[in-house]
Amino acid sequence: MGTALVYDEEMTKYKLLWVDPACKIEVPERLTVSYEALVKNGLCQRCVSIPAREATEAEILLVHSEEYLEGVKKTPYMTLEDLKEFTLQYGDVYFHPNIYHCAKLAVGSALQLCDSVMTGKVRNGMALVRPPGHHSMRSAASGFCVFNNVAIAARYAKQKYGVKRVLIVDWDVHHGQGVQYCFEDDPSVLYFSWHRYEHQKFWPNLRESDYDNVGKEDGAGFNINVPWNKVGMKNSDYLSVFFHLLLPVAYEFCPELVLVCAGFDSAIGDPEGEMCASPDIFAHLTHLLMNLAGGKLCAVLEGGYNLTSLPQSVCQTVQTLLGDPPTRLSDLGAPCESALESLQCVRSAHRQYWSCLRQAAGLPDSHVSAKRIRSAGGEGERTEVGEEEKSAEEQAWPEPPQRVSPPVRCALVLPGGEAPPDGCEQISSREELHPLMLTKLREHFQSELDNCSALASLPSLMTLVEKMEKNEIRNGLAVVHSVTMAMMCVLQHVGDAPSSRTLVVCVGGGSVGSHAREDGKTLTVQISSEDTEKPTGKFYVPVHLKKGCGDASGFMQALLGLLLPLGYQYNPDLVLLVQMPNAGVCGGVWQQLVGVLQGFAQGHVLVLMQEGEQARVGPTASTLLGDPAPPLEHPLQAPLPEDVEAVETLRSRLQSDWSLLQNTGESTA
């Protein structure tokens, strides 16, 4: 299934007709440069083009009041003076004779996108619209917004398709107060927003944009505000909030549809956000949301005012929606102190609503008092002087690298005779194993080697690895006689390369062999129900879950809160995912793992399975081919206290080596 793109150049046909410094950044070129970049990068042509349409009045009234709509309806016939007069009643927004038409097209575009995804015409998509929507309220325009495009789309999806749970992720750098007001008492819509706040000093300067506004009445817990109290937030700050807050809650919420208020003023260079995250971060934010809701994701443009970073960010988002591998993010550092304090405050405020945020019993439930944050705001902050002095517009950043998709997406090595699932290429090679490899294997696997079939698939496996290294193949799956033998082969082969880094994910118990050395060429994370005798080290992380991989919530907690931060910081060239014999991992979680791990190493994921696990080949191959993993069962049970404790203990022990594991501010240390 494809990716929809909704765009209509009619939405470029309104602009500011008078002097207003607050509004001059909202220009028609925002849309044209974004669309042209999609065309230039050959992305527009790969999308399913869906026409925009005007929203009906009934659709607008899903969120807005009659009197507000009646007022806006009059603006096409207003003189310039009347337009100015009409505008004065609202904040940081302007009207134009054609803006009502464009605002109806913006809503209609979001609804067209919704229809295309909900009817299965496409898997996901993006609507390039203006005016934006997330600030507009029931009876008021605000912040360049006239109608609340995404809020209307959420109500529309619930009404027309009976969607029971909608997740709205608002990565725009401003707080979408309009969305918050719309759903704050509604437990069927989970609204998540991060936003520049600076302790209420930043627009729209609302007390209710702070982290303690968790929603009201039945909606308590379903409104999540992450205030950025400093500018200059970077990729690691954004990813930390995804790993330690948004993703665990999103998986527990188990949405049937994901809507993104895709504002790109949170990217570097934007005069509003003054943040330092690179445009390719949106490739990863999108990727990390794509396995929710069975992949049903609608991104609707909100803000973004730097005409260089905006198109780059839009292309990064659409390219990921199309299934291209995200770029590798290099040198992810520690989240900054201010971000950690905000993250900790939000987690504390929401702990009572989400079992995934429950602290392990006994660990200090750290209440960082707001006062302490205000005082702590100063120290421990980023001290790079250079960036601070440059204005947003003077910031420079590298063009995001090309994201090439290898000619073959998925290749398989299967035991003799089996036909590969559709879309996969099969690899079988007759070559002999390299004698040095044989010697190495004899050292470790004397007994197994007597069984001649033990070696059968290894030459093909080596061919698969070589093709991956040459980027002829993106990912692969091998069903072998012995996964530990195959693992040793692969690591022996890739280990010869001078600076290779392989993330080894072992699902299930059993010895992972001596390869897990401490030289940094491999980082092994083993998730199982067994207590492994091998001690935890910087490059060997045994995650002991009481019910092992059979418990979805424990597993997801380890995946999101441990494995993802470790993997992103390690930044491997290859991911080796090994299903150990009798791992007992439940299907849904396995597919989530296969899906999420493709965000690393430009998608070079190699899955090893033992003969006899053939049942898993089909679903694994479909996820490797880019099909979204099916949603986990809802509701996700609460993780076992022992598992919470286990993950928490590992996290706090490893966070000095791997700073992306941090999720609390120092000020409570």
Ligand SMILES: CC(O)(O)CCCCCNCCCN
């Ligand atoms: C969609 C959006 O969230 O990007 C709209 C942002 C409105 C900002 C209003 N204040 C602008 C002050 C100018 N320095």
Ligand SMILES: [Zn+2]
């Ligand atoms: Zn914004």
